[in-house]
Amino acid sequence: DSGVTQTPKHLITATGQRVTLRCSPRSGDLSVYWYQQSLDQGLQFLIQYYNGEERAKGNILERFSAQQFPDLHSELNLSSLELGDSALYFCASSVAAGASYEQYFGPGTRLTVT
Amino acid sequence: AQSVSQHNHHVILSEAASLELGCNYSYGGTVNLFWYVQYPGQHLQLLLKYFSGDPLVKGIKGFEAEFIKSKFSFNLRKPSVQWSDTAEYFCAVKTSTDSWGKLQFGAGTQVVVTP
Numbered sequence: 626d627s628g629v630t631q632t633p634k635h636l637i638t639a640t641g642q643r644v645t646l647r648c649s650p651r652s653g654d655l656s657v658y659w660y661q662q663s664l665d666q667g668l669q670f671l672i673q674y675y676n677g678e679e680r681a682k683g684n685i686l687e688r689f690s691a692q693q694f695p696d697l698h699s700e701l702n703l704s705s706l707e708l709g710d711s712a713l714y715f716c717a718s719s720v721a722a723g724a725s726y727e728q729y730f731g732p733g734t735r736l737t738v739t
Numbered sequence: 740a741q742s743v744s745q746h747n748h749h750v751i752l753s754e755a756a757s758l759e760l761g762c763n764y765s766y767g768g769t770v771n772l773f774w775y776v777q778y779p780g781q782h783l784q785l786l787l788k789y790f791s792g793d794p795l796v797k798g799i800k801g802f803e804a805e806f807i808k809s810k811f812s813f814n815l816r817k818p819s820v821q822w823s824d825t826a827e828y829f830c831a832v833k834t835s836t837d838s839w840g841k842l843q844f845g846a847g848t849q850v851v852v853t854p
Contacts, residue, residue: 627782658841668829668844681839715783722839725771725790730783 629731643704650718657699663712675722745845760815762830769835772813
């Protein structure tokens with residue numbers, strides 16, 4: 626157990642819908658990262674927050690957005706869902722931002738869009 | 740564009756065999772290098788990491804990796820695998836141009852160890 630929790634574990638929804646994935650970082654960690662793991666794209670960095678502020682953006686679609694709340698949990702919002710959005714979405718956290726801090730990964734949310 | 744390449748997508752080997760997984764990256768600056776493992780149904784776990792110093796790093800569960808700067812490589816090795824090493828292995832890189840620390844992952848290598 627990494628100490629990072631993600632809910633829900635599984636999510637099945639239809640195209641065109643909107644979902645919210647939730648991540649609670651390890652106690653004391655200020656930085657949260659979101660990654661998408663799909664069969665064709667592999668593990669891709671989506672977005673990073675540090676202490677409530679967006680710090681880095683990767684290959685995140687405009688239909689996707691995220692935020693980090695004052696209690697440091699984070700939510701990833703996916704809207705106008707398409708079949709290709711089906712993937713495993715991981716959240717990771719680290720005590721601070723920067724290259725020297727280890728990232729701890731949550732168990733992931735498996736999203737299936739039908 | 741910066742990238743991380745893992746040479747093998749699938750590896751099947753018997754218990755007690757030696758394992759070596761290749762990883763190359765394309766970035767000319769300073770890098771931090773990682774190997775993560777994902778056991779079936781579980782989250783990603785850090786096996787080992789290289790930041791600086793001795794290019795041969797030892798990780799958990801008997802794994803080690805060697806950083807060869809001239810070859811832009813960070814290959815993972817284990818002298819004798821066990822059935823419990825069946826998992827997917829990911830090489831990842833953080834580059835010096837990214838001060839916020841996002842990881843770039845390779846495509847992963849699925850390793851199956853047969854009894």
